[in-house]
Amino acid sequence: MTSKKHSFIWLPILIVVVLLGIIFYQAWQRKEQSSQQASGNQLEVVASLDSYGEMAKAVLGNAGHVVSIIDKPNMDPHEYEPTASAAKQFDKADVIISNGGGFDNWSVNFAKQNDTAKHINLASVYHYKDGEDGNNEHFWYKTDVTTRLTQKLAETYGELMPAKKAYFEKNARAYQNKAHKLIDWQHSVKQHLKGKSLLATEPVFNNTLLALGAQMEDTNFAQAIEEGDDPTPTDVREWHQLIDQGKIAVVIDNPQSTGKLATQGVDYAKKHHVPVVKARETKPANTTYIDWQINQLKALDEALQK
Template structure:
């Protein structure tokens, strides 16, 4: 879902200014015992913590499916975390703009996933669904933390390798999924999961419908008609639905899919509670693959 709340963003920047003005920004005045890292989103925080271990403190700002990162309005305590950070890890691509602005405001180094993945303006900003994201972020974290805290370089390198080993099970599943998804057609109410599916060979139908929903505008009547036609004729293997963003149009589209027994797979933008990034991604892929059997 793409929404902008510039008032909230401006208020957040004022909070950062107040944090610095009140003396919260202490990077220049004292050496912190351990590097302080702020991650904008929970899956980035999880990977950061895996590499950092006990040698750095990691704070994740958004870790709930009930919060929309586009609309998030930072609090004074969040502003303080940014003002004290040695490193910020965020998505970029216009998704968590408040995080980028905060980091620039206090001149903190950033690892921005959009830059790691060579994101181009206008492309899909849900970069945590890219199959290559976790590996590239892990490598970047090892490099950045080793430079920031050279005393623990070997520990960061070791933990980075350990996380990459854990990623192997997801990578293997992605390879298997690629053999099953090549050429498969699907519909989606929003393009949240496209970065996984299209890179594994599946083909999204009616992207204009999904983009309109994401932009909170009404899909064209012709696209709505085509959606129902594809469903009724069972010309798509499954439907991806983002339950965090709904409307009467989306509700009708999902009801139509269920009526004609087209599988509906719910994919949230944020990681569900009580699971890991790797487990979440594997569960989603397995659900997709079950619809193809």
């Protein structure tokens, strides 16, 4: 009787030990596979956005493969539903690049499930805190992102493949050199933008605009549109009054926004001869990140000088 009693006590413990052993073994296997990939000179990298994927590919060079999940202009990162194919990409990744800040939670969640991958989260890179004044989660519009992200990528790849560290650093510098023409345009636009008051249908472009000295007005209007709400009548009146008083140099419009009040706000600006410049949330097809940003800055600079 006593022997049977002891058996009942030890059996659950034995089962727990066996299960823990299986879990640790599987984790060890995944780590080994990741190490083998690295030692085989091939890294698998997944980026939530193709702008980040472009930089990831430039730094990685011939040392692996990069997949961008949001890789078409009409894909909405906020509403994106991950596919089984995307899940597999995240599962086998050695490096995962997410925007963070609530923008691509699906990417952040997949990264948490892959405990062997290195995770670069732009929200962490920029010390983003939700709700803080002036914080904006559209980090690809940060004026120094081409430097910050490529440096972080070179560092991360170098940790996984130490023998290629110098190669990754060289690639990062090469991309940063390409981005000099973008930085030159930022400096040029800053001369015409500083101190000017602007309106925006959404705060997509704000990280660039604020860094270059613009004063963003009626920000509650833009925030409401971004969150899928209607601006209040007070916000709409303020939009009209600022334009009527001649205080607005340019209106920034996200062409991917479909709100009725946003469209009416843009129409009101055009009717009163206020230039409207488009700033998208996702990269257009058949262009590079650098050229996309330069084209938007060119359009803004031209509008400011009208």
